[in-house]
Amino acid sequence: MTLRIPRRGMAQALALIIILMIDRLVSPQFFNLHLQDGRLFGSVIDVLNRGTPVALLSLGMVLVIATGGIDLSVGAVMAIAGATAASLADTHSLPVVIASALAVGLACGLWNGILVAVLRIQPIVATLILMVAGRGIAQLITEGRIVTFTSPDLVWMGNGAVLGLPTPVVIALGMLLVTAAVVRGTALGLLIEATGGNARASELSGVGTRAMILSVYVWCGLCAALAGVIAAADIMGADANNAGLWLELDAILAVVIGGTSLFGGRFSLVLAVAGALIIQAMNTGILLSGYPPELNLLVKAVVVLAVLLAQSPRLGDLSRFTARWRRTK
């Protein structure tokens, strides 16, 4: 494992370095850091900080995708959890606020998990239900308004700092470690990869595939809820319509850039987070360059295309074919 990751992650590491170099070209101060009020500032810190919600989402998404599924509802779950946290923030203590938001995420994950694992609905359709309904639920919680709050505890979740690093970054890092411990410290990782690789074979080997699938959707819901709390804390309010909008697509993209196949099977948590950072490094770079942000979408599309082409088995065949052709010539 420790030996494998560097070799597997080469492409992603290279991509991140190239994009950071380009960022450095368009913005000479990109790597500058300075400490102010006990918190580090700088473009690199921005990339980490802004990348946090997608990184958190991708931690759950990568497990879901590893089982051969997909979760389209994470953006909507972010909105629900954010709305829950925002409406409780000024009247309850921070632990209660966070526990409630996470409980909401857990319930959402359980709903998705039951639809997929127990009722065997196709994941893309099953999670589409909550994707659509979720924003409605969030609006019911906020009663159609943008709920703002002033609770310094919750604001700290979005804007505070721990040992100089922004709190969201520390939370995401902690979540990565917890997820890694849960997945790789137990047999969960192997059994998820087996389930995603061949569910029938795994079932016949005695793997409880249903429990595996259920648990990854629950975890995905929890990660999305945490991302939602951070996003709400960041803007000191909950916007049911726009919180986490389209972020499910960024999370899926991060997982794919991280080399996990949408067909399921092998996955890497670290590389999925790296994928999220690659996406954010691109976003930040374009903002810094002064080009219109609309360009962002185009650049993103080109990167996706490049990643997918690099993973395409057809292209692999083609390169082998041309290599053979050159040899015979």
Place this chain on the structure above:
Amino acid sequence: MSDPSAPPATRPSLLDIRGLSKSFGTLKALDGVDFTLGEGEIHALLGENGAGKSTLIKVVTGVFARDAGTVRLAGREIAPRSAKDAVDAGIATVYQEVNLLPNLSVAQNLFLGRQPTRFGVVREGEMKRRARALLFDYGLDIDVGAPLSSYSVAVQHITAIARAVDLSARVLILDEPTASLDRHEVEILFSVMRKLAERGIGIVFVSHFLDQVYEICDRVTVLRNGRLIGARDIADLPRIDLIRMMLGRELAETTHERAASQPDTAREVCVSFKGFGKQGYVAPFDLELRRGEVVGLAGLLGSGRTETARLVFGAERADSGEAKIGGKAIRLNSPRDGAGFGFGYCPEERKTEGIVADLTVRENIVLALQARRGLHRPLSRREQDEIAMRYIRMLDIRPPDPERPIGLLSGGNQQKALLARWLATSPKLLVLDEPTRGIDVGAHAEIIRLVRELCEQGLALLVISSELDEIVTYSNRVVVLRDRAHVEELKGDAVEVSSILAAIAADTAPAHEAAS
């Protein structure tokens, strides 16, 4: 019968295949096969799973490229490179799963891609009129404007045949067309087949229903393990000889001595089943599996062998009877239950139900053991390496690299790794479904040796095989199945190829009664 594959003198030959070969990797799927189809002949192509029937069809219809051999259609050599080439040449195929578009109308399906048009606009009326006329020939008078999916499978099949024949087919290949039809629908299909044969079309009929073969076919060609066993006129071929051709004897590489037979009662019962069965799946059966004993399951394809194995392991839930271990009834509702009782199951479909192709040999081997230990007791990487290496050495899995994705191994080595997966759980009972199918001769002999060794070590084994010699070699008892029911149990000296054959071919009167 000096040259069994020569065509009968009365019919001019239409499709003439000589020396056809096709390999997938090291596995010879077809090995110098000859096949001759006469004009107006209905010719059965028979063989167990993996015998090479579908490969033969796919090579002839251009789905696979051939390695060697010639295919002549009416004397002219053809080499189709796609299914469309084959259709253009005059060879049409109708598969068991009808290859049409269920949401379109019958007429649209019949004329898809060649609709009658005027100024580029499809002439619906004209198309319907022609479709009606076409199907009327086949004895069907239906509303051709209704979607295909609103009709029975039989009508869908006939539509597919009508389309195929209308595309100027001279040879029609029907791959298991009757598998999902009821008796009445089979009659309709057969009358269509007879009509087409009268018009001089040669029909290749693939089926595993021997009654139907005897009812409709003129000739039969039998394949086994990719080789031609023979071609005969069905009229001079007793049923038992046909079954012998299909299951017969060939196992030159393995020793033929029988496992030493001891009195069965001396052995400890591992698990027993009473009245165990599932409606529409396999009829209730009684079965005792004892430690240190191999029980073979013999029968034709579709006789209920795999179904029995799946019930015994818990992969399928029984709806009657009970299973007992040590006199106590057990709950056997899922593979997890089965694995929990120390059962192991190597399914016949290695690729779809056995291996997890992307994972390494090591991960595949530890999978069942890890699943049984549960999430919270993970095997450390060192333990995994040890287990994997132990079985790689013990079973001689090649290449001996535990980190290689298992999908890259040959069939025989995948099979060994699957055996290792269960052996690592120290099982009490192993259920092996066709453990030697699709693997090369060397690995074949090794697997048989392994089955015997495991048995000597005190395991209970339930083994399915289509190769009767193989079953006879290692089985202490053989259960014979027919029409999804256990019909006979052979013990001791009665375990012989001839007695198994006799039991399989025995009185099929009930099936005939149902037919008439």
